[in-house]
Amino acid sequence: MANLAGFLVETARRQPERPALRLGERIIDYAELDDRSARAAALLRAEGVRPGDRVALMLANVPEFVVLYYGILRAGAVVPMNPLLKIRETEFHLADSGAVRLFEWHQAPGEGAKGAAAAGVRHTAVEPAAFAAALAGHEPLPEVADTDGEDMAVLLYTSGTTGRPKGAVLTHASLRHNTEVNGVEIQRMTPEDVVVGCLPLFHIFGQICTMSAAVRSGASLVLIPRFDPGAVLAAVARERATVFEGVPTMYAALLQHPSEADVSTLRMCISGGASLPVEILHGFERRFGCPVLEGFGMSETSPVVTFNHPDRPRKAGSIGTPIRDVEVRLLDDKGQDVAPGAIGEPAVRGPNVMKGYWNRPEETAAAVPDGWLRTGDLARADEDGYLYVVDRKKDMIIRGGYNVYPREVEEVLHEHPAVALAAVVGVPHAELDEEVAAAVVLRPGAQALPEELREYVKERVAAYKYPRRVWLADALPLGPSGKILKREIVLPAE
Secondary structure, eight states: OSHHHHHHHHHHOOTSSSSEEETTTEEEEEEHHHHHHHHHHHHHHHHHTTTOOOEEEESSSSSSHHHHHHHHHHHHHHOOOTTOHHHHHHHHHHHHHSEEEEEEEESSSSHHHHHHHHOOOOEEEHHHHHHHHHHTTTOOOOOOOOOOTTEEEEEEEEETTEEEEEEEEHHHHHHHHHIIIIIIIISHHHHOOOEEEEEESSIIIIIIIIIIIHHHHHHEEEESSSOOOOHHHHHHHHHHHOEEOOOHHHHHHHOOOOOOOOOTTOOEEEOOOOOOOOOHHHHHHHHOOOOOEEEOOOHHHHHEEEEEEEESSOTTTTTTTEEOOOOOEOTTTTTBBTTOEEEEEEEESSTOSEETTTHHHHHHHHHHHSSSSOEEEEEOOOOTEEEEEEEEOOEEEEEEEEOOHHHHHHHHHHHTTEEEEEEEEEEEETTTTEEEEEEEEEOOOOOOOOOHHHHHHHSSOTTSSSEEEEEOSSSSOOOSSSSGGGOOOOOOOO
8 A cells, every 4th residue: 555544554454452642641542543544534535635635734742633644644645734833834834735724733822723714724623522523423434545656645844044935745655665664674663662752743753753653563652742851751651661752952851850760661762853962862871771873864855864773883973874775975066976084965865855845846956956865964974884964054053953944034034124134043052952043233223122023033933933042233244245144143242
């Protein structure tokens, strides 16, 4: 079965009574998860949703996300969206994707509903009891959409540093391949595993490496709607979890937390989303006695490209070697392979690479000019072929594992009537890896306080994107062409 939802169908047939999802006292077995997703597909079909139609999700890590995710796959294509998005962001995602429907968590602040109204898209607030009643009104859809492996399964929006967010088209084949490699070959999940899922499921890391891998393997997924180190450690101990996956800031928080919870059942931890500091890796392993495998990926690669494999030596600070069927080359600015040991941009080719950017042929051609996806990072390889990311080629900021793209924030700043120029940069942060900061030049005669500008942006973008530090400058450093030279911006003392 080419459809990604086939993993759920197959697992439910194989082990219907084993627990699939756990959230507090709620336990949903695989038979119930399969039944609910089939009813969700029937609900969508009754509303006219057909294979290829896009249906958007704005839910946190709750069972309803998983039910709808697989239900939508059975009936169409899913567009997962960050529940922290604001109206303008939601409207753009919905309009650009051509989504016909949006499901949003009932306790959300209403940004999704307003964005859906602006985009003319039907909106449903998902409240567990009412949602369950709605599903009960439909007989389970017996069939799974007969998709081709190259058909779109997920349309995942990722912002670029030079423009508005663009949707990466991820196919059923690319996501199935990444699920198989990660769930079976790297994490070696079995039905006996209990996986802690605090990575956001709207993000490709959480979707594939946690949720899809667990479903494919028949493991039990413990859902954590909001990361809290004490709660996570308590959940590991209570559920006797065997696998944990997180971003570096999560590992730092867990390492620093004073909890004495028994986490000895952990057999493997997975890190991604940003570079994991070596000291945190070693400290975590010493304290908790569990190996951490670090890898590298991106939305456009479904997501994993490389990993420190469990059957090979691990190298601290390295993102490992390419996963099965995936090739990586390090290229110079002319697209030629760099010399051994030299730094270059990783280019990726394989079944994990996206089909392209939704309705953006020129940007697709720029990202994949010759069959090799340009990652925008800079890396080097050692004599054993292990890769090490040394920098980012563009100005992307990684704040607590979330990607923040300066141009998007700068566009909002420039909408303020007092702002003449703005430059958003990342500054080092002990816990988040980077913090978002902004240097602003005001229009002649205009007045605005940094706090006012910060609040202005905060009201218009997701909470992780707005700059915590804003300062006023007389001028910004410019190059010969008039381009702002961000590398020369000096952060003022606090």
